[in-house]
Amino acid sequence: MSAHGDHDMGHTVAGWTGTAMATAGTAALGAGLAAGSPWGLGLGGVVVALSAFTTWLLHLAGWGKPSGPRPRPRGRRSWRTRDTTVRYGHPGCVGCRLAGRRQEAAVAPHVPPVTAGSPVTAEVPALQTSG
Secondary structure (H helix, E strand, O other): OOOEEOOOOOHHHHHHHHHHHHHHHHHHHHHHHOEEEEEEEHHHHHHHHHHHOOOOOOOOHHHOOOOOOOOOOHHHHHOOOOOOHHHHHHOHHHHHHHHOHHHHHOOOOOOOOOOOOOOOOOOOOOOOOOO
16 A cells, blocks of 8 residues: 555656656746746747646547546556546546547447458448449
Protein backbone atom coordinates (compact mmCIF):
# COMPACT_ATOMS: atom_id res chain seq x y z
CA MET A 1 0.00 0.00 0.00
CA SER A 2 1.37 3.40 -0.93
CA ALA A 3 1.44 6.54 1.17
CA HIS A 4 -1.68 7.73 -0.66
CA GLY A 5 -3.76 4.65 0.10
CA ASP A 6 -5.62 2.94 -2.72
CA HIS A 7 -5.78 5.95 -5.05
CA ASP A 8 -4.83 6.26 -8.69
CA MET A 9 -2.72 9.41 -8.61
CA GLY A 10 -2.61 9.60 -12.41
CA HIS A 11 1.15 9.57 -12.85
CA THR A 12 1.58 8.99 -16.60
CA VAL A 13 4.08 9.73 -19.35
CA ALA A 14 1.65 12.32 -20.75
CA GLY A 15 1.22 13.97 -17.36
CA TRP A 16 4.91 14.14 -16.52
CA THR A 17 5.90 15.36 -19.99
CA GLY A 18 3.22 18.05 -20.04
CA THR A 19 4.12 19.20 -16.54
CA ALA A 20 7.84 19.43 -17.36
CA MET A 21 7.17 21.38 -20.56
CA ALA A 22 4.69 23.73 -18.86
CA THR A 23 7.18 24.37 -16.05
CA ALA A 24 9.92 25.22 -18.55
CA GLY A 25 7.53 27.49 -20.47
CA THR A 26 6.45 29.25 -17.30
CA ALA A 27 10.10 29.77 -16.32
CA ALA A 28 10.78 31.27 -19.75
CA LEU A 29 7.73 33.53 -19.36
CA GLY A 30 8.99 34.69 -15.96
CA ALA A 31 12.51 35.31 -17.25
CA GLY A 32 11.13 37.18 -20.25
CA LEU A 33 8.95 39.31 -17.99
CA ALA A 34 11.82 40.08 -15.60
CA ALA A 35 14.14 40.95 -18.50
CA GLY A 36 11.50 42.95 -20.33
CA SER A 37 12.04 40.78 -23.40
CA PRO A 38 9.12 40.27 -25.79
CA TRP A 39 11.05 37.36 -27.34
CA GLY A 40 11.27 35.63 -23.95
CA LEU A 41 7.56 36.15 -23.39
CA GLY A 42 6.77 34.81 -26.85
CA LEU A 43 9.03 31.77 -26.45
CA GLY A 44 7.55 30.97 -23.01
CA GLY A 45 4.01 31.28 -24.34
CA VAL A 46 4.78 28.97 -27.26
CA VAL A 47 6.32 26.35 -24.95
CA VAL A 48 3.29 26.47 -22.63
CA ALA A 49 0.92 26.04 -25.60
CA LEU A 50 3.05 23.19 -26.97
CA SER A 51 2.95 21.49 -23.57
CA ALA A 52 -0.85 21.28 -23.72
CA PHE A 53 -0.77 19.98 -27.30
CA THR A 54 1.97 17.43 -26.51
CA THR A 55 0.08 16.17 -23.46
CA TRP A 56 -3.06 15.73 -25.57
CA LEU A 57 -1.17 13.83 -28.30
CA LEU A 58 0.47 11.55 -25.73
CA HIS A 59 -2.93 10.92 -24.13
CA LEU A 60 -4.35 9.94 -27.52
CA ALA A 61 -1.36 7.65 -28.12
CA GLY A 62 -2.20 5.77 -24.91
CA TRP A 63 0.34 7.29 -22.54
CA GLY A 64 -2.28 9.07 -20.39
CA LYS A 65 -5.20 7.96 -18.24
CA PRO A 66 -8.94 8.53 -18.36
CA SER A 67 -9.90 11.92 -16.98
CA GLY A 68 -11.61 12.29 -13.66
CA PRO A 69 -11.38 10.30 -10.45
CA ARG A 70 -12.05 6.92 -12.08
CA PRO A 71 -9.11 4.74 -11.09
CA ARG A 72 -7.32 2.42 -13.45
CA PRO A 73 -7.15 -1.26 -12.50
CA ARG A 74 -4.49 -1.89 -9.86
CA GLY A 75 -2.11 -3.67 -12.25
CA ARG A 76 -2.25 -0.83 -14.81
CA ARG A 77 -1.40 2.12 -12.54
CA SER A 78 2.30 2.27 -13.31
CA TRP A 79 3.29 5.36 -15.29
CA ARG A 80 5.11 3.06 -17.75
CA THR A 81 1.92 1.16 -18.64
CA ARG A 82 0.29 2.14 -21.92
CA ASP A 83 -3.51 2.43 -22.06
CA THR A 84 -4.78 0.28 -24.93
CA THR A 85 -8.44 1.26 -24.47
CA VAL A 86 -7.89 4.86 -25.61
CA ARG A 87 -8.46 3.81 -29.23
CA TYR A 88 -12.19 3.92 -28.55
CA GLY A 89 -12.11 6.95 -26.26
CA HIS A 90 -12.49 7.24 -22.52
CA PRO A 91 -16.00 7.84 -21.18
CA GLY A 92 -16.51 11.52 -20.40
CA CYS A 93 -13.04 12.51 -21.65
CA VAL A 94 -12.99 15.90 -23.36
CA GLY A 95 -9.66 15.17 -25.05
CA CYS A 96 -10.99 11.97 -26.60
CA ARG A 97 -14.16 13.76 -27.74
CA LEU A 98 -12.08 16.52 -29.36
CA ALA A 99 -10.24 13.82 -31.30
CA GLY A 100 -13.54 12.33 -32.49
CA ARG A 101 -13.27 9.20 -30.36
CA ARG A 102 -16.53 8.05 -28.87
CA GLN A 103 -16.99 5.50 -26.10
CA GLU A 104 -19.86 3.87 -28.04
CA ALA A 105 -17.32 2.25 -30.37
CA ALA A 106 -15.82 0.33 -27.43
CA VAL A 107 -19.07 -1.41 -26.62
CA ALA A 108 -19.90 -2.33 -30.21
CA PRO A 109 -19.93 -6.09 -30.69
CA HIS A 110 -16.86 -7.59 -32.29
CA VAL A 111 -17.61 -9.19 -35.62
CA PRO A 112 -14.89 -11.60 -36.75
CA PRO A 113 -13.80 -11.24 -40.36
CA VAL A 114 -15.13 -13.77 -42.83
CA THR A 115 -12.34 -15.64 -44.56
CA ALA A 116 -12.42 -18.01 -47.50
CA GLY A 117 -13.66 -21.41 -46.44
CA SER A 118 -15.13 -20.27 -43.13
CA PRO A 119 -18.81 -20.98 -42.53
CA VAL A 120 -21.02 -17.91 -42.63
CA THR A 121 -23.57 -18.08 -39.83
CA ALA A 122 -25.48 -14.89 -40.53
CA GLU A 123 -27.42 -13.98 -43.63
CA VAL A 124 -25.95 -11.17 -45.65
CA PRO A 125 -28.62 -8.86 -47.09
CA ALA A 126 -28.67 -8.63 -50.87
CA LEU A 127 -27.28 -5.48 -52.41
CA GLN A 128 -29.87 -3.21 -53.90
CA THR A 129 -29.05 -1.45 -57.10
CA SER A 130 -30.82 1.59 -58.39
CA GLY A 131 -32.10 1.62 -61.89
